[in-house]
Amino acid sequence: MRRIFIALTIILAISQISFDRAVAYSANSGADKPAKAKSLYERLGGKKAIAAVVDEFVARVAADDRINSFFADTASDAKRLADFKQKLVDQICQATGGPCKYKGKDMKSAHAGMGVTEAAFGALVEDLIAALDKFKVPEAEKKELLGLLAPMKGDIVEK
Numbered sequence: 607m608r609r610i611f612i613a614l615t616i617i618l619a620i621s622q623i624s625f626d627r628a629v630a631y632s633a634n635s636g637a638d639k640p641a642k643a644k645s646l647y648e649r650l651g652g653k654k655a656i657a658a659v660v661d662e663f664v665a666r667v668a669a670d671d672r673i674n675s676f677f678a679d680t681a682s683d684a685k686r687l688a689d690f691k692q693k694l695v696d697q698i699c700q701a702t703g704g705p706c707k708y709k710g711k712d713m714k715s716a717h718a719g720m721g722v723t724e725a726a727f728g729a730l731v732e733d734l735i736a737a738l739d740k741f742k743v744p745e746a747e748k749k750e751l752l753g754l755l756a757p758m759k760g761d762i763v764e765k
């Protein structure tokens with residue numbers, strides 16, 4: 607009888623420990639678990655939001671006398687313009703961690719022989735910033751996106 611009593615006490619003690627652990631685990635596996643960090647793509651608002659920024663950006667570039675001569679042929683051909691915008695959307699979507707695949711040229715080949723200057727590069731970045739501001743993209747996301755594009759400068763600027 608004494609043995610049965612001891613065995614029962616042990617079983618009860620073990621089941622209490624497992625119960626406590628189960629409660630502790632379930633309490634920790636809920637909402638207080640750190641949320642997975644959102645990609646820049648998600649924080650920008652996804653593909654639709656990126657496409658809206660690209661539309662605004664390209665319109666600003668087309669109206670910018672400092673650099674629109676570079677884009678004269680592109681702007682005068684609707685299909686070429688649509689293709690160019692699509693490539694920009696895919697490039698930004700992919701670079702920010704989105705589900706797209708950029709299938710255009712690498713930045714060196716795409717701009718080879720155009721004679722893009724530092725000043726032209728700066729003007730284009732200003733137009734992009736203005737487009738991002740129009741859609742009230744927060745400072746942190748703006749900086750992060752510009753930080754992804756900045757390293758391309760060496761492949762684009764030739765003079």
Ligand code: HEM
Nearest residue numbers: 673676680690693694697710711716722726727730755758
């Ligand atoms: C970070 C800056 C830039 C990015 C991310 C960028 C991106 C691109 C991309 C993705 C393309 C398409 C490539 C392809 O056809 O496969 C392209 C083409 C082009 N880029 Fe840029 N570019 C930048 C800066 C510039 C600058 C500063 C200029 C001139 C001021 C410029 C002028 C052009 C032109 C004229 C084309 C050809 C468009 C066409 O196909 O009709 N880009 N660029």
